[in-house]
Amino acid sequence: xxxxxxxxxxxxxxxxxxxxxxxxxxxxxxxxxxxxxxxxxxxxxxxxxxxxxxxxxxxxxxxxxxxxxxxxxxxxxxxxxxxxxxxxxxxxxxxxxxxxxxxxxxxxxxxxxxxxxxxxxxxxxxxxxxxxxxxxxxxxxxxxxxxxxxxxxxxxxxxxxxxxxxxxxxxxxxxxxxxxxxxxxxxxxxxxxxxxxxxxxxxxxxxxxxxxxxxxxxxxxxxxxxxxxxxxxxxxxxx
Amino acid sequence: xxxxxxxxxxxxxxxxxxxxxxxxxxxxxxxxxxxxxxxxxxxxxxxxxxxxxxxxxxxxxxxxxxxxxxxxxxxxxxxxxxxxxxxxxxxxxxxxxxxxxxxxxxxxxxxxxxxxxxxxxxxxxxxxxxxxxxxxxxxxxxxxxxxxxxxxxxxxxxxxxxxxxxxxxxxxxxxxxxxxxxxxxxxxxxxxxxxxxxxxxxxxxxxxxxxxxxxxxxxxxxxxxxxxxxxxxxxxxxxxxxxxxxxxxxxxxx
Numbered sequence: 001x002x003x004x005x006x007x008x009x010x011x012x013x014x015x016x017x018x019x020x021x022x023x024x025x026x027x028x029x030x031x032x033x034x035x036x037x038x039x040x041x042x043x044x045x046x047x048x049x050x051x052x053x054x055x056x057x058x059x060x061x062x063x064x065x066x067x068x069x070x071x072x073x074x075x076x077x078x079x080x081x082x083x084x085x086x087x088x089x090x091x092x093x094x095x096x097x098x099x100x101x102x103x104x105x106x107x108x109x110x111x112x113x114x115x116x117x118x119x120x121x122x123x124x125x126x127x128x129x130x131x132x133x134x135x136x137x138x139x140x141x142x143x144x145x146x147x148x149x150x151x152x153x154x155x156x157x158x159x160x161x162x163x164x165x166x167x168x169x170x171x172x173x174x175x176x177x178x179x180x181x182x183x184x185x186x187x188x189x190x191x192x193x194x195x196x197x198x199x200x201x202x203x204x205x206x207x208x209x210x211x212x213x214x215x216x217x218x219x220x221x222x223x224x225x226x227x228x229x230x231x232x233x234x235x236x237x238x239x
Numbered sequence: 240x241x242x243x244x245x246x247x248x249x250x251x252x253x254x255x256x257x258x259x260x261x262x263x264x265x266x267x268x269x270x271x272x273x274x275x276x277x278x279x280x281x282x283x284x285x286x287x288x289x290x291x292x293x294x295x296x297x298x299x300x301x302x303x304x305x306x307x308x309x310x311x312x313x314x315x316x317x318x319x320x321x322x323x324x325x326x327x328x329x330x331x332x333x334x335x336x337x338x339x340x341x342x343x344x345x346x347x348x349x350x351x352x353x354x355x356x357x358x359x360x361x362x363x364x365x366x367x368x369x370x371x372x373x374x375x376x377x378x379x380x381x382x383x384x385x386x387x388x389x390x391x392x393x394x395x396x397x398x399x400x401x402x403x404x405x406x407x408x409x410x411x412x413x414x415x416x417x418x419x420x421x422x423x424x425x426x427x428x429x430x431x432x433x434x435x436x437x438x439x440x441x442x443x444x445x446x447x448x449x450x451x452x453x454x455x456x457x458x459x460x461x462x463x464x465x466x467x468x469x470x471x472x473x474x475x476x477x478x479x480x481x482x483x484x485x486x487x488x489x490x491x492x493x
Contacts, residue, residue, distance in 0.1 A: 039285045040293035061299070065472030072475075103367055106267045111363040118358055188393035189345060191433040196386055198429060203382075206417050220364050220375050224338050224383035227359050231342040234351045 171233060172197070193232075200225050242343055249353045250336060257332050257360050264366045271320040271370045279373060281305050286312040295457070301467040302454060303414040304374055320372065327369045327376045334380040335359050337387045344390040378415050381407045393434070401443035404430070409447030413454055416468040420451055 072079055104111070179190055200222065207218040243250070279300050285293045286309035294306045311326070312319045335356050342352035359365065368375045385407040392400035408426060411418040427448075431440050451467075458464050 038292055038296045039289050040281065040297050061469045061472035063472070064476040065469065068472065068475035103269050103370060106269050107264070107363045107366060110264075110267070110366075114361060114363055118361070192345075192386065192389050192393060194433060195389060195426070195429060198426070199382065199385070202422060217368070217371075217375055220368055221378045221382065223359060223362065223365065224334055224379050225386070227338045227355050228341050228345070228383070228386065231338075231347050231351060231355045232345060235345065235347055 196225060196228065200229070242340060246339070246343060246349060249339065249349060253335060253339065253353070253356055253360065254332065256357065257335065260360060260366070261328055261369075269366060269370055271324045271372065277373065279304065280308060283312060287316070296461065298458060298462050298464060298469050300470065301413050301416050303410065307414075308372060323372050324370050327372075330380045331365055331369050331376050334376075334383050337380075337383045341383065341387045341390060344387070344394065374415050378411065381411050381414075385411075389430075396436075398439050398443050401430075401434075401439060402446070405444050405447040409450045412451050413467060416470045419466065420455060423448075423451060 178184075184190060203222055203225075281293060281297070286305070290306070290309040290313060294302050294309065297305065308319075308323065311322055315322045338359060339352050339356040342355065343349065365376075368379075385404050388400045388403040388407065391397070392404065405427070408418075408423050412420060412423050427440070427444055431437060434440065454467050455465060458466060462469075
């Protein structure tokens with residue numbers, strides 16, 4: 001960041017090939033003596049999307065961090081917009097990030113049957129669809145609002161999922177008020193539930209904000225906690 | 240122990256179905272994903288040569304990810320992708336069993352716990368991510384592990400269970416950049432408020448906290464950066480990018 005403006009790196013984009021146009025800038029960076037002969041700092045990555053050095057990567061990240069801090073202070077409305085878009089992106093189907101499309105094609109029918117039987121999916125995703133990664137091409141970053149996060153697999157529209165989550169949130173609020181009023185929150189099970197919901201919420205917020213639309217892989221990590229929460233919906237007396 | 244005996248039939252069936260589905264996945268030739276193009280992991284040459292030094296001087300990711308993959312690469316130079324897939328499959332099997340027991344400890348009916356665990360086993364995403372050499376499956380496992388051991392602690396009041404909760408949390412911090420020291424501290428405060436026993440909490444907390452602080456002080460000394468990773472710069476930038484680009488386009492009259 002120079003003269004209270006964001007850096008050139010920031011203005012062209014993050015982690016895309018446009019960074020190559022800033023090679024002269026990157027080449028100017030001098031690796032300090034203390035880091036000489038350390039492989040991770042001096043060897044260029046062979047298979048990475050951007051062929052820069054790890055040390056330079058540190059520099060880029062530090063620059064991006066200072067740029068972001070500057071923007072948070074100068075354009076707080078961006079923070080709010082980004083937050084809304086982030087949550088919206090979290091619920092999008094599939095996201096922009098499909099790591100191993102060949103594997104997805106191999107388990108297509110498994111996924112298709114699972115989504116219909118378990119999730120109540122109406123329309124399966126087509127892996128051959130082009131462009132498969134539309135998020136960066138779209139000006140708003142939006143595809144269509146269609147999926148909730150239980151179907152963290154690779155599903156599209158699912159009313160069963162939508163209803164399940166509406167039910168879950170309603171159930172949590174009603175039960176939560178009831179538990180709190182009767183001071184049953186001091187019971188062991190409820191203490192654990194508080195901790196569980198805190199972590200679930202933390203994860204949801206962090207990845208909806210910082211996930212940068214990679215919702216497919218980031219929603220997956222909640223699979224265990226979601227299973228436990230869904231199980232609790234079947235419990236007759238939660239206290 | 241009683242819980243395990245009472246539920247042994249269901250557990251055996253779940254393990255059998257887990258193995259069966261994974262054999263079917265192999266029959267479909269669902270392969271291990273080569274993550275060498277990812278920015279999170281090192282090149283294999285860096286894992287083979289001077290692994291510890293490279294992990295020490297890497298600020299891009301929390302250290303345990305590359306360290307754990309690197310150890311397996313060193314131990315199994317040619318078969319490491321298959322070995323990691325097997326380890327990730329075992330981790331996800333343990334996670335499913337933990338989900339089952341967690342629901343049993345919440346006094347759910349065995350039948351319900353069994354069917355929900357089965358749904359998790361059949362989930363194609365689980366199969367997909369078992370073959371994806373990065374942190375997702377272990378993180379999902381550690382989150383469930385944390386809850387299960389907290390339930391055991393609430394029931395038996397043994398310090399070792401609480402220690403396991405904090406250990407899972409500290410591994411998460413050293414493994415995944417999004418889980419930070421501040422998350423750890425906040426979670427610890429919540430546990431202190433909820434379960435009160437301060438002395439027991441502090442004993443269980445001490446070693447995991449030292450583990451996290453070691454990484455933080457190392458980064459502070461070597462890189463003058465307080466944290467396990469400076470990846471937050473990229474994440475925040477991505478978060479702001481769309482808005483920033485749009486504002487810039489507006490100001491340019493596009």
